Amino acid sequence: MNDLILLANLLDSPKHGYALKKQVGLISGSNELHNNLVYPLLRRFVDHGWVRKRRAPGQRGQTREIYALTNKGKQELVQRLSQFSGKEIASENAFRLRVGLFSVLDKETCTRILTARDQWLMMRQQHLARLSGALDLGSWGGAVVRFLRQQVVSERRWISRLKRKL
Numbered sequence: 001m002n003d004l005i006l007l008a009n010l011l012d013s014p015k016h017g018y019a020l021k022k023q024v025g026l027i028s029g030s031n032e033l034h035n036n037l038v039y040p041l042l043r044r045f046v047d048h049g050w051v052r053k054r055r056a057p058g059q060r061g062q063t064r065e066i067y068a069l070t071n072k073g074k075q076e077l078v079q080r081l082s083q084f085s086g087k088e089i090a091s092e093n094a095f096r097l098r099v100g101l102f103s104v105l106d107k108e109t110c111t112r113i114l115t116a117r118d119q120w121l122m123m124r125q126q127h128l129a130r131l132s133g134a135l136d137l138g139s140w141g142g143a144v145v146r147f148l149r150q151q152v153v154s155e156r157r158w159i160s161r162l163k164r165k166l
Helices: 002-008 017-028 035-048 071-082 086-090 092-100 107-134 138-165
Strands: 051-057 063-069
Touching (some): 002 017, 002 035, 002 071, 002 092, 017 035, 017 063, 035 051, 086 092, 086 107, 092 107, 107 138
Antiparallel strands (some): 051 063
16 A cells, blocks of 8 residues: 555655655555665656656755656546555555555546445344444453444444535
């Protein structure tokens, strides 16, 4: 998923590697991503033609490499964001990333993503209800299941609001 976040961070403007490392780290919940993750991804993006790289002088006399998303890169990003099945449907982060980038997706794709996540949540809600009824979860286990059920209900309400907004 870091690769999608990295590509998406180039949507608005070209950036140098350090800025990307900091921004993607902030979005993903870290202070910054490690060089061993960011720069190999950027190299791969350049090799595939998704990102263009150029050199530019830095503020302190150093040379910086500036990365810009190409049309092919934007198409790749949109295609990969549009893929939403199995593992992605069950992932809160994968779902939220896509919602955060709905501006680059068409309405039909956004609706499909929201519907798929809502259906998965409905099945999760049913599973949690069966779990509550079938087992003695104790006070702590019961508290966890109640929390999870509330989370599902809250997210389904949010999805309903997002669908209306579309």
